[in-house]
Every structure is written in C-alpha cells, then in structure tokens.
Amino acid sequence: MTVLDKLRAARRAIQQFEPAEATALLQQFEAGFSQERLDPVQARLVEAELQAIAILAEAARDGVAQAQQQVRQLVALSQSLGTYDKSGMRQVQQTAQRPVRKF
Numbered sequence: 001m002t003v004l005d006k007l008r009a010a011r012r013a014i015q016q017f018e019p020a021e022a023t024a025l026l027q028q029f030e031a032g033f034s035q036e037r038l039d040p041v042q043a044r045l046v047e048a049e050l051q052a053i054a055i056l057a058e059a060a061r062d063g064v065a066q067a068q069q070q071v072r073q074l075v076a077l078s079q080s081l082g083t084y085d086k087s088g089m090r091q092v093q094q095t096a097q098r099p100v101r102k103f
Contacts, residue, residue: 014053
C-alpha cells in the first residue's frame with residue numbers, strides 16, 4: 001500500500017467516523033513517507049489528500065465544539081424553568097436538585 005493509498009484510506013476512515021483506524025493509517029503514512037520517493041504528480045496528490053484531511057479535521061473540531069456548547073447551554077437551561085402566569089408575571093421554578101450540604 002503506497003503512502004497515497006494510506007492517506008486515502010485514512011480520509012475514508014475519518015469520513016466514516018472511525019478515528020482509531022484513521023490514526024493508525026496516518027501513523028503508517030508518517031512512518032512510510034520518508035522511505036517512499038514521490039514524483040511531482042504523486043507529491044501534488046499527497047498534498048491534496050492532506051488538505052482534504054485537514055478540512056475534515058477542522059470540521060470535526062468545529063462540530064465537537066458546537067456540541068460541547070450546546071451541552072453547556074442545556075445544562076444551564078435545565079437548572080430552572082421560567083414561565084409566565086395569567087397576569088404576565090414571570091414565574092421561575094428551580095428544576096435542579098439542590099446540593100446536599102453535610103457539615
């Protein structure tokens with residue numbers, strides 16, 4: 001398997017949400033890169049594949065950051081429930097259990 005094949009397989013593994021396989025393939029790519037001579041065409045293909053992997057990695061990072069932010073927001077919102085009564089007055093009900101304080 002050439003270094004380009006390893007990169008392509010790693011990209012597919014990333015797209016299929018298989019990080020362990022992607023990591024192993026990228027480590028194999030790294031180990032084999034210094035041993036394999038690339039002609040200019042292959043070098044451009046490897047560069048393009050690395051750019052595609054970088055874009056996928058950035059998208060995954062952004063997605064994880066968004067998910068973390070949403071979880072933080074949900075936790076904050078789950079602490080209380082704000083509603084309005086018939087007269088328009090805001091009513092706030094605590095939904096989170098208060099911590100038990102032991103002295």
